[in-house]
Amino acid sequence: MTAAPVREDAVVEDGEVPPVVDLREVSRSFPGPPAVTALHPVSLRVPRGEYLSIVGPSGSGKSTLLNLLGLLDRPSAGEYWLDGIPTHTVGERQRTALRGGLIGFVFQAFHLLPHRTVLENVLLATMYSGLPREERLHRAYAALQRVGLEHRIGFRPTTLSGGERQRVAVARAVVTAPRLLLADEPTGNLDTVTSGEVLDLFDELHADGLTLLVITHDDAVAARAQRRVRITDGVLREVP
Numbered sequence: 001m002t003a004a005p006v007r008e009d010a011v012v013e014d015g016e017v018p019p020v021v022d023l024r025e026v027s028r029s030f031p032g033p034p035a036v037t038a039l040h041p042v043s044l045r046v047p048r049g050e051y052l053s054i055v056g057p058s059g060s061g062k063s064t065l066l067n068l069l070g071l072l073d074r075p076s077a078g079e080y081w082l083d084g085i086p087t088h089t090v091g092e093r094q095r096t097a098l099r100g101g102l103i104g105f106v107f108q109a110f111h112l113l114p115h116r117t118v119l120e121n122v123l124l125a126t127m128y129s130g131l132p133r134e135e136r137l138h139r140a141y142a143a144l145q146r147v148g149l150e151h152r153i154g155f156r157p158t159t160l161s162g163g164e165r166q167r168v169a170v171a172r173a174v175v176t177a178p179r180l181l182l183a184d185e186p187t188g189n190l191d192t193v194t195s196g197e198v199l200d201l202f203d204e205l206h207a208d209g210l211t212l213l214v215i216t217h218d219d220a221v222a223a224r225a226q227r228r229v230r231i232t233d234g235v236l237r238e239v240p
């Protein structure tokens with residue numbers, strides 16, 4: 001198998017590697033009415049290469065937190081340092097650029113384009129890389145090889161199993177060599193066997209050095225991570 005792309009370029013000048021995620025007293029409230037504090041002030045550091053899960057029931061604030069981590073939403077208060085960059089100080093255009101350059105997303109519902117082949121789905125994620133098409137094709141193929149689907153490149157997603165579809169989504173998420181992989185209920189639409197395929201793949205990506213943050217309501221899925229954090233009513237607590 002080809003090694004997953006792991007970025008090496010963000011070591012800061014004094015030689016210290018910043019955490020990939022560094023939330024400092026970040027909170028999120030929705031004004032309402034009724035006003036809701038979906039996330040109470042939270043501080044969370046995810047060092048480079050960590051595999052972290054955040055587990056909590058429905059309505060506990062998981063998606064709110066994921067949206068903040070993925071730069072899809074802004075905190076009401078606090079600071080979010082992403083790979084050493086103070087994202088709370090930058091404008092919308094730069095946030096979009098940071099999102100595309102640093103973060104890979106995997107969602108519960110796969111979000112693959114049904115009328116494109118597996119290869120095209122992955123290739124499209126490299127569209128804004130500025131790389132020549134030949135190199136983009138090479139990377140897309142390598143990413144599909146990484147998830148064990150090189151024999152499926154010409155297939156359409158609808159002809160694949162759920163586990164295979166999610167592995168295509170993982171290939172699409174890692175083809176840009178993100179600093180952070182964010183997964184929101186990645187096994188939510190899968191049975192036990194196909195969930196296992198995806199979780200095994202996460203283990204392999206972690207072994208290759210990728211930083212992973214998996215959000216789930218499922219304790220068995222959360223237990224696969226190196227470190228677990230529980231979220232209840234917008235409050236985070238480390239699981240010993």
Ligand code: ADP
Pocket residue numbers: 030032036037038056057058059060061062063064065
């Ligand atoms: P989870 O993903 O764990 O199910 P959410 O983060 O979606 O939880 O929601 C946490 C709380 O914040 C819930 O009480 C929800 O109703 C509230 N909430 C989420 N998004 C909004 C919003 N845009 N406006 C108002 N309340 C919201």
Ligand code: MG
Pocket residue numbers: 062063064
């Ligand atoms: Mg949710």
